[in-house]
Amino acid sequence: xxxxxxxxxxxxxxxxxxxxxxxxxxxxxxxxxxxxxxxxxxxxxxxxxxxxxxxxxxxxxxxxxxxxxxxxxxxxxxxxxxxxxxxxxxxxxxxxxxxxxxxxxxxxxxxxxxxxxxxxxxxxxxxxxxxxxxxxxxxxxxx
Numbered sequence: 114x115x116x117x118x119x120x121x122x123x124x125x126x127x128x129x130x131x132x133x134x135x136x137x138x139x140x141x142x143x144x145x146x147x148x149x150x151x152x153x154x155x156x157x158x159x160x161x162x163x164x165x166x167x168x169x170x171x172x173x174x175x176x177x178x179x180x181x182x183x184x185x186x187x188x189x190x191x192x193x194x195x196x197x198x199x200x201x202x203x204x205x206x207x208x209x210x211x212x213x214x215x216x217x218x219x220x221x222x223x224x225x226x227x228x229x230x231x232x233x234x235x236x237x238x239x240x241x242x243x244x245x246x247x248x249x250x251x252x253x254x255x256x
Contacts, residue, residue, distance in 0.1 A: 121149055122225035123158045123191065124235035125165040127251060132166075132181045138236070141254040146189070156191040159224040161217055163193070194224045203227070213239055222246060 130138040131146070149156075163182070170178040186193065194200075203223035208214050214222075222243055225233045232249045233240070241248050 118149060118152075118154055118231040120155050120157060120228065120230045120232075121146075122221075122228065122230035122233045123156060123162065124221055124233060124237065125158075125162045126236040127234050128158065128162055128166055128182070128185070130236075130251070132178060132185060138251050141251060145254045150189065156189050157194060157225065157228045157230055158191055159194045159221060160196060161220050161224070165217065192228065194228050196220060196224065200224050200227050207243070207245070211242060214243075 127138075127142055129135070131142050146156075166182055167179055170176060185191070200220065200223045203226060204216065204219035207219040207222055208216065211219075218237065218240060221235075222233060222240065222245070226246055230246065232247045233243075234249050234251065236251045238250060241250070
């Protein structure tokens with residue numbers, strides 16, 4: 114795993130894996146996030162993450178997961194970035210360039226660019242084609 118990051122953007126998948134204790138990715142994520150936290154990194158995500166994350170808990174009545182999400186935001190001091198016209202325009206440009214990108218993915222990447230994140234942490238391999246920001250896959254993290 115590369116080091117030297119100061120601003121880490123969390124896509125929805127890493128958040129889900131952390132909160133739901135996904136066995137395949139959990140240890141890698143916890144290890145990396147603890148290291149980044151010790152190194153003084155800032156963490157970012159967007160309101161899109163909440164919208165995507167909360168679907169399953171609301172559907173299944175697992176409000177404890179929503180509380181765990183809110184607790185994680187507070188504990189890690191994750192900055193939640195809103196969507197504005199600049200972010201939306203950048204997302205539209207990304208979708209114009211990368212036709213396989215979904216709107217939510219383009220908005221997430223655009224938001225990470227807006228907050229000047231050093232890296233966008235995701236589990237979506239197709240996003241690797243984005244040359245506008247560094248995409249880091251969870252599988253690339255050290256344990």
